[in-house]
Amino acid sequence: MANTQLQDADPRDGAVSSRPAARRTKMAARDVNVFYGDTHALKGVDLDVYEHEVTAFIGPSGCGKSTLLRCLNRMNDMIEGCRVSGEMTLDGRDIYSRDIDVVQLRAEIGMVFQKPNPFPKSIYDNVAYGPRIHGLARTKSDLDEIVLTSLEKTGLLDEVHDRLDQPGTGLSGGQQQRLCIARAIAVSPKVILMDEPCSALDPIATARIEELIDELRENYTIVIVTHNMQQAARVSQRTAFFHLGSLIEMDETEQVFTSPKNEHTQGYITGRYG
Amino acid sequence: MSERERGDGTMATEHIVKAYDDELKQLSNMISRMGGLAENQVATAIEAVVRRDNDAAIETIESDEKVDQLEHEVDQFCVRLLALRQPMAGDLRRIIGALKIASDLERIADYGANVAKRALQLNQIKPIKPVYAIPRMGKLAQEMIKDVLDSYAEGDVEKALDVWHRDEEVDEMYTSLFRELLTYMMEDPRNITACTHLLFIAKNIERVGDHATNIAETIHFLVVGGPFSHGRRRTHDGTVTIGLDIDADSS
């Protein structure tokens, strides 16, 4: 009898459930429109990326995921004929404002691409590159420290510690991708943008990167574009679905993959798109 | 009807991978077949009581295995779909829903078998009057199964809700039969054996209604996506003030 009493659910239990704690907006997009010449690639997108969370962008090819990702660290500035309007902020600061130093901004908002793209340099120099150009290390030992911790954080150090002077291009695809992530975090960014970072990797290397993303979330804010629904479901806390340049639905990942509110979202994630 | 409440909870359009659609259809068919069997089990069990028909009772008891077998098949099929198709959203709910419904149907068939076992006992002794309540109660429960299966096949949430509300009637019948049987037993202790069997039979039927209600809730989940949020209807907990309640036969 006493047992039954003890097992009675405390009504307050519900209050401490898995509901996320108060969230802080790290980056925000307000009424963002992007044109490539006459192509209207993004149409009035509003969204918030929360701090210390992984936000996934999903949607059919050409829906504008990469375009939005590139807007978030002004990579679109480099594309001829690309016009961006609307507001984008990092910690409330307008990243398109005139007084923003774009090189500095890209140190704060790093990017990892679909194909691992290590520089044709040594493993060490790949990671040291950012800290060097941003003047983050005063001494050689400072730089060593940054390089080693960055490699450590990506789980690569054990695998490469005895060949830091070898070319980064000599690593396996999965290792190269982790090297690129190490390179991105070496400059202590606030946000890391990843555009299909696992699409060239095998399942084991993919699992490694996913595990890494989950660990990185503690110190960084991550936005990931992926075509793999299961990956979005596994790594992200929130998911945004895009279709033909519009943000159709954005919600908790769990909600999106169990009971999406929008018919297009449902159609896409269940493989009915057509 | 809103776009989210259409049909089986999924969109009208088909999967790009056709075999997936076929498999989901096959799953629905398995559930319907299992439902038909479970419904029939309850029907023959009640026949066995009402007509004092031992053959019907034995047939019911022996057929229980078929339902168990089907449940097993549904389980395996769902595990396979989960592994191979990695279903999402409406599809995922549909597969989880099938698993839950199959387990409710298996229980329903079990209750049918329980009733049949009691019928074999009851048929050996002199009939008593309160038996008249059994076919009425049984009919209600059977209709609930039938309608909830229809609502599953049609993805009709309204119909499922209707079934859900009807459970109250079965509960009330059980309660009044319970009272009546108590009176009988007090009047003449020689009625106790027959009344006890009847009481268990009624309880088993009442449990069938509960499982039909579970299925209605599952249908709501798989079509609408959210949890069921209608105010909990009055249950016999609230209305019955007399003495002990009993559990249905556990076997």
Ligand SMILES: Nc1ncnc2c1ncn2[C@@H]1O[C@H](COP(=O)(O)OP(=O)(O)OP(=O)(O)O)[C@@H](O)[C@H]1O
């Ligand atoms: N540099 C460019 N010049 C002209 N048009 C472009 C350019 N980049 C993208 N677009 C167009 O903008 C739209 C959105 O492209 P974007 O690359 O953002 O899509 P995506 O969602 O990333 O697709 P995918 O999943 O195939 O990578 C497409 O219609 C594309 O053709």
Ligand SMILES: [Mg+2]
């Ligand atoms: Mg892209």
